[in-house]
Amino acid sequence: MTFRAKQSVRRFILGTAALACACAGTLSAAAAPANLAYDKPAPTINPKLTALSKAMQPKVYKVSNRVYVAVGYGDANSTMVIGDDGLIIIDTTESLTSGRAVEAEFRKISKLPVKGIIYTHHHMDHLGGAAAFVQPQDAMSGKVTVISQADTMKLLASSETAKANPLFTRDIMTARFAYMFGAYLPKGPEGVVNNGTGPAMVAGPVGLVPPNKLVDDTLDVTIAGVRLHIVRTPGETDDAISVWMPDLKMLATGDLLMGETFPNLYTLRGAEIRNPITWYRSIDRVRAFPAEYLVLSHGRPALGRDKVASVLTNHRDAIQYVHDQAVRLMNKGYGPDELAAAISQLPPHLRDDPYLAQFYGSVSSSVRQLYASYFGWFEGDPTTLNLLPPKDRAQRNLALMGGEAHVVAEAQKALAARDYRWVADMLTDVIRVNPSNMNARKLKAQALRQLGYAEVNANARNWYLTSAQELEGAPLQIQNDWFRGVASPQARVAQFNAMPGRAIIGLFAPRLQAERTLDVHKTLAFVLSDSGDQAGIEIRRGIAEVYTQAPPSPDFTVSTTKAALARLAAGDTTLAHLIESNAATVQGDRQGAETFMSYFDPPLKDWSDLHFTTR
Template identity: 30%
Template sequence: MAHDALFERLWSGAARMEEWTAAVSKGAITQVAENIITVHTTYFCGSVTAIRTDAGLVLIDTAKPDTAAQTLDVVRSWDDSPVHTVIYTHGHIDHTSGITLIDEEADARGRPRPRIVAHRNVRRRMERYEASHGFNSLVQGQQFNKPDYVYPIGQRQPDEVYDDSLSLTIGGEEITLFHGRGETDDASFVWLPKRRVLASGDFVIWVFPNAGNPRKVQRYAADWAVALRRMEELEPEILIPGHGPVIFGKERAAQVLRDGAEALEYLTSETLRLINQGATLDDVLHAVKVPPRYLAKPYLLPKYDDPEFLVRAIYHFYAGWFDGDPAHLKPARTADLAAELARLAGGADKLAERAATLSGEGQTRLAAQLAEFAGAAAPEDARIQGIRAAVLQTCIDGETTLMGKAFFAVYQRDADEKSKA
């Protein structure tokens, strides 16, 4: 009953997701339907859904490295049957990493390892993670301030793959997988037709769609909307998001799917409208904004990804990497440009001081640009680096999204360290 009350407060916007995360932090079960549960440990770990069948358990996703053991323990408190099949909704580590523990448990008990089913591109994703392992480790370590972080690779790949859709019958349970592109190009959502239960994977995540991450490969806002519309047509009565609490009720499920689709459709159509008029990326970024009625929804809050980042990704998808500024076609080195601007301004310290003034006036975008130029022109000047750090801290303080704060923080830490050297 307490969790029901908390959900209603989340739905109304009276509670924050941090409160829900605290409530489930010891491992919590949501009874989805007869013989179906969803396990939660934290918002930042993907939901894991367990389906009890005559052939054994079917798991939708497996948790991330630091919550996999806790998640499996919670599943085992509910049912100790063999895990027959695991479905990856996509290849991100917070959905696939638990397979190692599941396999180890099967080996220890003398049981067959479960079959893994996923979209064909999951294999390609895992191969790409190995090819770009150094980059992924560096970026994740920077973003979350974890020096020497090593990105987990080597998760077991799918045994069975599909392209557009796949219908399975496992121990009397009918399960259909549908493919869509959204945060990833390998995503699946899972439909239990007899139950009217939909597991959306990360197409629904209780925040604004994560389709614009600055340091990740191309994401697909328009296709994300198509997938949400496809889910809406199924008319689910229960919606299990990839992250966050389960949504019960046909009307609420439809509302969440519809609102997400509409917001993404708006961003895509407005960006395309300007692209088709010959607008530059600069024009588009400062013109296309999500209507406030969507951002006011408790399940579309821009708390992780920034809608502006999505606009940039949409532009890139349709118009390529060139932003329409001829100076960026074959750009000068940033250090050379910074040094020239510093000479024109009368010194790098003048750029830094102007950046500090602009920052104090709330013009953080312009302030950050000048501070970065000043820092690049005088990388060993501790005073200038200190001003740069202060300007970037103001940018962090003004950000509402976790992603925006995290990326500014990477460079704020760099400037702060140089100011003390």
């Protein structure tokens, strides 16, 4: 990793730690043994979700005499391997709060010092608690070995390796994330039950310790006398790794298997398809190991050679089944809706596997996204090449259906008949034409609530119930402390400040208000004194071209720091305020520079302003 990349990672760590400390109502380590999931039966919860919650009761499972896994102390698990003279920790949960709770339980079993940390991939629920187990200076000195895949820190700290920059869509993605994880819902029988893969994310300061040993494709290393064969196994993420310990006959797969659930080949918050062929081939790679113990980073471990083989084989077979059967039906002309109707369940022998319930991933969502990954949006009917605008179509449909009042009356009948999907469907046009029709909105909300109560998929349940709340006109207020920290303005500043200056400047381009700049042709340069970066933006008739070096002949030059630029990009300040506070200077016309920056949309201040059901 370059010096600049290391500096970016350190800034990211410090920033996320600072913002997480500001979270209110964090869970203390002493309180961790209480179940973080809602585990009481209720008529408003699918019994399978309740059973899953009960399985998430915090507990340290003894896998073998030298391997223990802590389940339920945070969203992800943490595994302890006892070596000859030290411990190896595989994944560390999401925060110091949850990490300390796990560390306290592990210390009841072994007092040996931690000699190694392994991050299975870059998602924060796997690495945010590392400093509960080791001191960062011990990793920097090499006293403790901290291992990750070569791209893990780059993926965590910035978006330079992403195919599509996720920060371009941060506003809408954060809003969708809130719906998916139930950030606006209370925990309980009419709200969040669990996360599908784990009980809940535990708020608290982040204690990430940067790695000092990187894996490209494979790594053989011995720590505390334990031989480790580490292999890259991309699936949910491209940087995923699995750990095989031949002397212990133990395999740790991270999120290659996502727990007691079908994997999320597609996630409702939005993403490209996680390549199913790559995923099941990665599982095939670890199936070659004669494992007798299988430890996952979500869910309970699998013990016994036959059980481990069955879990691995069924998981890869489920992924291949969904992919291959979707492709087979695509070749018969099926579109995404038809695929979802035809392939909503796995075959019985896979459906009944307790590690393949659709708690987190969804078969029907996966086949829809598979269609999009192969063909894009167009299904072949040229009618859709130039459709009427949605509201216009809705108005005409309503006229054919007898008007709003008639449709609402029919919806009431369908609701009484418990035909909830049809109720939600028929009222969509009414609400699109007349969002103030509260009768229609409340009827649709009732239907969505019933669909949510019956759902086994935690993400779908949360989305149904949040949309019902939106339809009823209730304010969408964050109920989740962890999400409150992630969605805070400080989090956005910390994330942007971890990026190179030229990458921060690149975030402005897709925010340009093209309609205001069709006759504008100006260039602004940024000179960043702390990082040494020089870059700029040229607005050219509705397009913002980003220069990763000093642009030629700029009309304005803004001299500032990268930290101030991060605040500007995050909407935490304005150019005028930076100038007035002596945090920036302008060479050229100051008013012209301020007008130039006003052409870019600021980020959203409140993600609850983005509604999905009342548009």
